[in-house]
Amino acid sequence: MSYTSVEANNKKYDFSxxxxxxxxxxxxxxxxxxxxxxxxYFFSFGTxxxxxxxxxxxxxxxSEFATGAGSVHQDQATPYSNGxxxxxxxxxxxxxxxxxxxxxxxxxxxxxxxxLHRSMGKIYLLSMMISMFFxxxxxxTTPMGDVFSGKPFSVGLIGLDLLVLFTGYLAYVEIKSKHVxxxxxxxAFNFSLIFATPMLRILxxxxxxxxxQYNQAELNVGIMTFLLPFCLLVGMLWYSYxxxxxxxxxxxxxxx
Amino acid sequence: xxxxxxxxxxxxxVFASLVVLNQYVIRFYxxxxxxxxxxxSEILTYEMTNFQHLKILYFIYTISVCLALFIGIFIFRKINxxxxxxxxxxxxxxxxxxxxxxxxxxTGLMISVSLGSETVGxxxxxxxxxxxxxxxxxxxxxxSYAFINGYxxxxxxxxxxxxxxxxxxxxxxxxTILWFHTLNFTIHEAMITAVTISFTGxxxxxxxxxxxxxxxxxxxx
Numbered sequence: 408m409s410y411t412s413v414e415a416n417n418k419k420y421d422f423s424x425x426x427x428x429x430x431x432x433x434x435x436x437x438x439x440x441x442x443x444x445x446x447x448y449f450f451s452f453g454t455x456x457x458x459x460x461x462x463x464x465x466x467x468x469x470s471e472f473a474t475g476a477g478s479v480h481q482d483q484a485t486p487y488s489n490g491x492x493x494x495x496x497x498x499x500x501x502x503x504x505x506x507x508x509x510x511x512x513x514x515x516x517x518x519x520x521x522x523l524h525r526s527m528g529k530i531y532l533l534s535m536m537i538s539m540f541f542x543x544x545x546x547x548t549t550p551m552g553d554v555f556s557g558k559p560f561s562v563g564l565i566g567l568d569l570l571v572l573f574t575g576y577l578a579y580v581e582i583k584s585k586h587v588x589x590x591x592x593x594x595a596f597n598f599s600l601i602f603a604t605p606m607l608r609i610l611x612x613x614x615x616x617x618x619x620q621y622n623q624a625e626l627n628v629g630i631m632t633f634l635l636p637f638c639l640l641v642g643m644l645w646y647s648y649x650x651x652x653x654x655x656x657x658x659x660x661x662x663x
Numbered sequence: 664x665x666x667x668x669x670x671x672x673x674x675x676x677v678f679a680s681l682v683v684l685n686q687y688v689i690r691f692y693x694x695x696x697x698x699x700x701x702x703x704s705e706i707l708t709y710e711m712t713n714f715q716h717l718k719i720l721y722f723i724y725t726i727s728v729c730l731a732l733f734i735g736i737f738i739f740r741k742i743n744x745x746x747x748x749x750x751x752x753x754x755x756x757x758x759x760x761x762x763x764x765x766x767x768x769x770t771g772l773m774i775s776v777s778l779g780s781e782t783v784g785x786x787x788x789x790x791x792x793x794x795x796x797x798x799x800x801x802x803x804x805x806x807s808y809a810f811i812n813g814y815x816x817x818x819x820x821x822x823x824x825x826x827x828x829x830x831x832x833x834x835x836x837x838x839t840i841l842w843f844h845t846l847n848f849t850i851h852e853a854m855i856t857a858v859t860i861s862f863t864g865x866x867x868x869x870x871x872x873x874x875x876x877x878x879x880x881x882x883x884x
């Protein structure tokens with residue numbers, strides 16, 4: 408069967424657009440929801456109260472998992488107090504980037520409100536940069552062993568912060584050179600990395616249901632091994648769907 | 664892909680094959696374990712017992728990795744022929760590549776589950792294999808989708824992503840040694856850090872290759 412006929416046949420049953428739109432709605436709603444939780448987390452920590460997130464985690468899993476031995480609440484009380492002035496801006500600006508991000512990937516929004524897309528993009532990049540700088544400052548000033556889940560997570564977080572900064576820079580350079588496809592590719596990568604924060608919490612909940620023998624710290628270090636590729640997979644599938652479903656070789660495009 | 668790219672991929676494939684061959688087969692017969700000196704004798708004995716029981720699984724894993732790596736090179740060489748005349752040339756090796764990659768993910772997961780928490784990296788490595796298997800299968804689905812629909816660039820990109828995952832052992836074992844010595848980690852911490860950094864780094868490198876080096880400026884929307 409030739410490619411043309413296969414493609415025509417498949418188009419009749421192609422629901423991928425609807426699936427992607429539905430996935431986008433779910434993802435955006437969750438990003439907005441988690442952004443508010445992240446924004447609030449260190450304010451309540453400063454006043455010595457449980458954050459909304461910890462209350463939700465207690466409800467979804469158990470109070471032992473959310474605040475007991477091996478939890479962020481218990482293990483990180485001292486390191487978080489010591490690094491409070493790094494972590495507060497880190498989460499606040501990270502929440503801004505997380506809330507803005509999903510809207511930037513909506514093609515309808517991008518095409519119709521280009522000026523707004525650019526302004527929001529600048530706010531996103533600035534928030535992301537500030538958040539990452541404070542994140543790195545916290546990790547540098549905190550002994551590796553004191554970071555939640557220990558040394559591997561500490562190294563992983565430093566790597567994540569640096570990668571977010573670098574891919575944000577690449578995305579900025581590409582759009583300055585008017586390379587829209589490359590810009591989208593790097594923004595998809597960048598936002599996937601930012602999305603790792605809420606995704607980690609989702610996986611905590613899901614895996615705590617599936618494997619209740621582990622506490623938060625143990626699950627955290629296990630999830631960390633595949634978390635970023637797991638999120639990047641979503642970003643790269645989006646990018647592929649948007650930009651690479653074209654046979655450029657046949658049409659004599661720039662690919663080589 | 665250009666010849667210089669193919670040569671680089673060939674060198675990586677040879678190195679990765681040797682690492683996998685050594686770590687999953689040869690080291691159980693000769694004293695060639697890359698991280699053997701860093702780990703305990705209990706772990707080494709346990710791994711040897713596991714190998715004796717599941718020898719066939721270790722052999723299938725090793726053969727599949729090597730086959731997929733070298734079939735991948737053939738596909739990279741012919742991928743520019745797609746769609747039209749390339750369909751005939753690429754169809755069989757692509758199916759073999761997909762099959763071998765799927766076997767790699769499944770057998771790797773089975774080995775990891777059978778080893779349990781008694782091996783280097785402990786429980787976290789099982790999480791890694793579950794994640795890797797899932798990601799590998801989604802990437803394979805993307806390859807199949809691209810091939811069926813004749814989306815050449817998408818096909819090339821996802822083959823590169825899967826290929827990157829096949830090269831992971833070549834990154835993980837040397838990096839474990841690096842982390843162990845540079846930051847005074849335990850062998851478990853070193854392995855978990857190496858796995859985490861390599862897995863993410865591999866995605867960054869393969870994305871960088873597809874977006875920046877190979878390039879496909881198809882549209883300006």
